[in-house]
Amino acid sequence: MRRSIATVSLSGTLEEKLRAAAAAGFDGVEIFENDLVAAPVPPREVRAMAAELGLGIDLYQPFRDFEGVDDAQLERNLRRARAKFELMLDLGTDTMLVCSNASPVALGDDARAAEQLHRLAEAAAPYGVRVAYEALAWGRHVDTYEHSWRIAAQADHPSLGVCLDSFHILSKGGDPAGIREIPGEKIFFLQLADAPYLAMDLLQWSRHYRCFPGQGGFDLTEFTRHVLGAGYTGPLSLEVFNDVFRASDPHRTAADALRSLSVLEDALGREGAAERASEDLGDSHARPRVTLTRLPDPPEGAGYAFVEVAAQEEDAESVRAVLAALGFAHTGDHRSKPVQLWNRGNARVLLSSTDPRLGHTWGGAAAITALGVEVADPDRAAQRAGLLLAPTLPRRRDPAESRLNAVAAPDGTAVFFCPGGHDGREWLNDFAAETARHRHEGTDTPLTSIDHVGLFQPFDHFDEASLFYRSVLGLTPDASLEVAAPDGLVRSRALASDDGGLRIALNVSVLGRGTQADAAGGAQHIAFACDDIFAVAEAMRADGLAPLAIPDNYYDDLAARTDLAPAVRERMRENGILYDRADTGEFFHFYTPMLDDRLFFEVVQRTGGYTGYGAANAAVRMAAHRAERDR
Amino acid sequence: MRRSIATVSLSGTLEEKLRAAAAAGFDGVEIFENDLVAAPVPPREVRAMAAELGLGIDLYQPFRDFEGVDDAQLERNLRRARAKFELMLDLGTDTMLVCSNASPVALGDDARAAEQLHRLAEAAAPYGVRVAYEALAWGRHVDTYEHSWRIAAQADHPSLGVCLDSFHILSKGGDPAGIREIPGEKIFFLQLADAPYLAMDLLQWSRHYRCFPGQGGFDLTEFTRHVLGAGYTGPLSLEVFNDVFRASDPHRTAADALRSLSVLEDALGREGAAERASEDLGDSHARPRVTLTRLPDPPEGAGYAFVEVAAQEEDAESVRAVLAALGFAHTGDHRSKPVQLWNRGNARVLLSSTDPRLGHTWGGAAAITALGVEVADPDRAAQRAGLLLAPTLPRRRDPAESRLNAVAAPDGTAVFFCPGGHDGREWLNDFAAETARHRHEGTDTPLTSIDHVGLFQPFDHFDEASLFYRSVLGLTPDASLEVAAPDGLVRSRALASDDGGLRIALNVSVLGRGTQADAAGGAQHIAFACDDIFAVAEAMRADGLAPLAIPDNYYDDLAARTDLAPAVRERMRENGILYDRADTGEFFHFYTPMLDDRLFFEVVQRTGGYTGYGAANAAVRMAAHRAERDR
CATH class of the missing domain: 3.10.180.10 (2,3-Dihydroxybiphenyl 1,2-Dioxygenase, domain 1)
Structure with a gap:
């Protein structure tokens, strides 16, 4: 599968982050807006630099609190979104992440949210941009993947789908099995992060203590199996906010990150074998449509x-x-x-x-x-x-x-x-x-x-x-x-x-x-x-x-x-x-x-x-x- | 007022902690059992060392999960307690802290808890020891000061009273005004800690992020005013678990700690003046019976x-x-x-x-x-x-x-x-x-x-x-x-x-x-x-x-x-x-x-x-x- 990492997971300047991700062997990156805004390099040059390093730009995450707003605010948000679509043309990326509104003044009206996201998708389409709507665990009204998918389905636009983030789902004890109900082609993006079990405010936990799959306490193999079972074929992308990684050698961190995905893919491949066996029993929906890299078996009797x-x-x-x-x-x-x-x-x-x-x-x-x-x-x-x-x-x-x-x-x-x-x-x-x-x-x-x-x-x-x-x-x-x-x-x-x-x-x-x-x-x-x-x-x-x-x-x-x-x-x-x-x-x-x-x-x-x-x-x-x- | 600090608030060996507390000007210390158990100095020598430094040992905190247990466990706990009373004679301290039982197997029966604490107090009396019962914010059944006082009142023994800890009360949004209902002489001890507002599990928050009064977000002036209003005349004691203080120069930390108490006493004195005025209106219970150190007014127009x-x-x-x-x-x-x-x-x-x-x-x-x-x-x-x-x-x-x-x-x-x-x-x-x-x-x-x-x-x-x-x-x-x-x-x-x-x-x-x-x-x-x-x-x-x-x-x-x-x-x-x-x-x-x-x-x-x-x-x-x- 394609492997990607968010620039927020690595320390350094944007250029240093790109170099580290490429050196470790990633196929692509997600760019967080803050990293781009603070960079002395225009988007076109970022695109060229990434291309030269063999990296695609798989996602851009420019802003939050888009939907569930009043009409005047919606117009301002659409104006801002159009500017970002232009920027994404320069950046050469076609997927924009939009997180569910976490503002205390967000309006809790699903029909309104769906209609506003429809307008965003309509605005995105001419630019060839897809909008991936993600439920933040601390979203004001939308804080589960089931809810974000309900709204996206209601909005019903080919340029609108959902982004699934393992942290936002597993940190609240969500059941990932229901992901299989989402059509795979409407899962526009998958972000993976593990975390140690901490009894902590979700926002603080998420912003400081995420880690790579296998380093924390979440079962990301099961989680990802459900996402692949739904038919998702996009990148496995790591979005990990971690105080230590932010301050460490990005090359080491990127290698650590890629290792975590190798272990995950291997585990999925092993489970996949069992799933393929169950497929023979008629459960064809469960079949992963992607190629998973396998590792030799771990040592025995050590x-x-x-x-x-x-x-x-x-x-x-x-x-x-x-x-x-x-x-x-x-x-x-x-x-x-x-x-x-x-x-x-x-x-x-x-x-x-x-x-x-x-x-x-x-x-x-x-x-x-x-x-x-x-x-x-x-x-x-x-x-x-x-x-x-x-x-x-x-x-x-x-x-x-x-x-x-x-x-x-x-x-x-x-x-x-x-x-x-x-x-x-x-x-x-x-x-x-x-x-x-x-x-x-x-x-x-x-x-x-x-x-x-x-x-x-x-x-x-x-x-x-x-x-x-x-x-x-x-x-x-x-x-x-x-x-x-x-x-x-x-x-x-x-x-x-x-x-x-x-x-x-x-x-x-x-x-x-x-x-x-x-x-x-x-x-x-x-x-x-x-x-x-x-x-x-x-x-x-x-x-x-x-x-x-x-x-x-x-x-x-x-x-x-x-x-x-x-x-x-x-x-x-x-x-x-x-x-x-x-x-x-x-x-x-x-x-x-x-x-x-x-x-x-x-x-x-x-x-x-x-x-x-x-x-x-x-x-x-x-x-x-x-x-x-x-x- | 007498000023005290818990040994857990300072880094180093027990001896280094005592020296730092004395150098800053504290009158006494609380000793946490772990510090004593790990010390190569027998309790008698700790007492002599403290005396030579001009420090009293105001409290010993030897164990937890005493009350709300089955009868067999009670006998084991009493055996252990008697060993600790012996130790406290050597240590020269007369107040033992007992925190409310936080074990998942604790029994939620107030009458049983009261009876067991009565037996503990009865065992303590011949040693001249007083038992101060404290509600931990994460106590299994007893997690508010009102509840700990209700049980202590029910136990009704002259050697049993309560310990109040500002963190355990304020971290849960408790109202300290009710402290005035407790007879001052039954408040055996007062532990003060501030903390930044964090949305976090109480135990983690308490163990890592406490700080000295005035460094966090709690209103310790109001809190302490209520305790003094109840008639408490014992030490102001700082019990602060903080990752940084644990690893820093204990002399610096002790001076910082004493400064926090000076600011607190000064603020209490200023409010006390207002209280004394209200006393003229008949509210005699509110009068602090202690002497509060005052500071010159802070700079103006800086x-x-x-x-x-x-x-x-x-x-x-x-x-x-x-x-x-x-x-x-x-x-x-x-x-x-x-x-x-x-x-x-x-x-x-x-x-x-x-x-x-x-x-x-x-x-x-x-x-x-x-x-x-x-x-x-x-x-x-x-x-x-x-x-x-x-x-x-x-x-x-x-x-x-x-x-x-x-x-x-x-x-x-x-x-x-x-x-x-x-x-x-x-x-x-x-x-x-x-x-x-x-x-x-x-x-x-x-x-x-x-x-x-x-x-x-x-x-x-x-x-x-x-x-x-x-x-x-x-x-x-x-x-x-x-x-x-x-x-x-x-x-x-x-x-x-x-x-x-x-x-x-x-x-x-x-x-x-x-x-x-x-x-x-x-x-x-x-x-x-x-x-x-x-x-x-x-x-x-x-x-x-x-x-x-x-x-x-x-x-x-x-x-x-x-x-x-x-x-x-x-x-x-x-x-x-x-x-x-x-x-x-x-x-x-x-x-x-x-x-x-x-x-x-x-x-x-x-x-x-x-x-x-x-x-x-x-x-x-x-x-x-x-x-x-x-x-």
Whole structure:
């Protein structure tokens, strides 16, 4: 399908917006009048510029509050509309968006509105312009698509149809199934936007918090399926008002936007297959008349092959000491690169010397630079990632030499696709087994695997990262939550594969503060799973490494609010172990001190079906790391 | 009255919060349990630390969802409560806050809630603890103060009373007048928070957007008057959840907080005088039993004496060229400092060489460093500012030498209090009249005065700045509005004196981005008023200075949406003049190019009673300055 994006979704000047949309691969743009009025380029030149970039101008949105006005105002509105039709000739676009009147003085008279829109369409026809009437969620009288279509049908003019906007429909809990009742050729335009579920005034929600499909909480696959089911064949166009996108690199945003449409089309194609099957049963109206781009299937059975930590030599020594205390053994050295293999149970950490070519963003401090993800079909996973515009990384970044495919996540972390299963781990052959002399034997601890990785994200790319991991790795995101760190709020969102084999927690400063990202809230971490957290903690302490100190006040409160046995609480206190409980099970976890202000480790034990991350304790952890730093 | 602040209102560790509250001059604090649980200091030491700082601990807020539960849960809750009473003995605080149950499983049975709160109070009594029951605005069953008081009255225990929180009452449109029906001695605590009017879920609004009294839209003077009228004599305590305050310097926030209470007490004292008069008519219940701190009256008849611009030599030349083109003459030089006096009509600009001792934040670029404000009684104004914790500036910052008093605004701008009226301008005598040889004669333009000044604010101090100008200069704030600059949203809030003699527009980046503050939205400007904007613009062009170029697209749109005569529009286009209209009048304005990436000038002409700032054109201005920079 044709893919389009509204200029309001991107930051910069009109020219910058056009360049970014073209570079990402969009077919067209919608232009919001404000962007044109403020541009030092006349409409004809905008058209030429877009054409040169291979972009069509699919829609122009010049004004609001057209219909449901008194007769004198209608004449003024028609005069203004004619000026805009002239402009649209220059701009080379044939579809004008007219939103339902949101003015407090709008008249609530459907017959009047229909007649006035008929006059507008009549005026538009000689210019070859089509008018797409859209119900704003906060329209004064017309605020549902059913109502806008009723008026458009009543107006009955070939140059008048409707525009459907997913936000305006889904934000009010509208049922998109009724869209199938609208003749497809009368749906002149489709605007798509997702949004997180927020209990908020619709206007504020719409103007500040929209996001791309798949980044929020709406079911845009179902929504769009109904629109295609109605017979719509026009562009899928993204109209997303978002405070962060308005202020971010438009090229990144445009790529993120196009990725969201690829995921949507793929999902529609998969559902379409089912629909075509139902068509055989006679439901021919449901058949999409458009070609939907498909992606290879998402990875299956994903888990961690390894996590790579890069560190300069002095920091690497601290990382080694912590790994050893946790029971990791240094079992191999890469045959040609300064990379060590450390493992315990099924948990593998690659420790590499900081390589300036890595271009990571942590200024040389110890940092997680790569995730090795085991998947059933690495080539397919890489192909899918490429189609989702994930930047492919050069082979030299491969910490092994097994020609693993890798892509860069939005925060710069490399994601390697590794063959899964014991037999498939050829990349381990790149590491020469350590001789007994060099081999560092860790203490004997019941660590089993990597439970999750926590990655602090750049403020501008949090939604992008969430969609990236969701779409590239086939993970399912949890709801966002907020943690009060001593230096401000941190937003956190976890994603996991269906069986929990791959879990990633993304964190971001709510205010996007540089200073805060430097504080305890802004670090990265690896969490290891185990069967007996007390054994791990005590072995670590016996090795001379104290866990992150948790205040006695925490355990006093635990005594007041839980029925944990006093002896268990005391053992938790000695080992800095925190506790959480859900209906499904319990969660015990402790942390290491912060290494180099940026990196720490966690050990977790899940019982029952606990699937969380101990979010209730996150603020305590952040304050404790902060206290450790202040000491 | 005793003044208190909740630890959640300030950023940092518990110790940092206590130090900041003490340094600002608070008498006490409320401690939120999370702050204590995460602190590495036992309750006894917290008590000692607070005592040493001269702070009482006025309230502890340990948990929620106490009442309206089943019997088994009640026993668990009472067990937890007893542990907290023990803790409160160590902490040395005698008031516990209990919020109404907000859990979806809470039982809606007043008799049960009353009985359970009675048991809690009974358990509290031996510890000398009082329980203050507060209705959360989103309480499951109890969400108004009337309801919480009804239950507390029914529970009927000397250790049980209510806590009133202005946010929970005013956010739902509650009528505070009914508070007078509650016996004063049963109001155990008063929490104050303001908030901007936002159509938003109450919980989100409350947790993120509260602000200090006078920074939002609530009438806290009336609210508090009712509480005092009921006979409440406890602390005025600020409980403000605010994303920005959570991440800002707690010392600045605490001073801002205390300032808000000073303004509130002063307003109450003024109203109290009227109330005491009504008391003579028999309304003895209304009499406040507390002592309210008073401030000197706010300045009257304020206007601009001068605006000071500091610039390094090469930039100073650009500023001089623009001033000259606008008709300013260089009429004097300071007798002992590198400061020039430029004036036209009643508009005066002091141009000083950048002095590193000024400590301004603009990295040496041309910038507005001081506002000279004419007031009827400068000494009184300075005294008021001092009581409002405005930092007094050393005399050496006085650009004249007339011993003008000055204070620093939150963004570092100096505010000088100057005697008003022609006779009072002694400070002008510090400037030796320029001899004809050096005197720069400007073109002859009908500029009359300084209309307003636009100051870009540091992100952390926008609300503080608004309260500062409001309280120190007696200005009235407009509503906030947002402008879509090419690089992101800018929030703008204007303040003006009643007669419009002093107008200030404060702007801030909505995302608080460093990069954005550097862009066109982040500049400062001085706007000059005139009687004939065409004459000023044409004189300026004749002097060789082109106005900021406004796109033709703007004028084409103006033709479509207004009835301005074509000849007028054409003259506006030639001179880059923008247009706005309100019910009360019209607004014509143009801008100069940006000087040194930071500073520009505006010329405005108001007709009728137009009191705005042409906000509808702000995005066009920002895009035009951005386009100018890109060229």
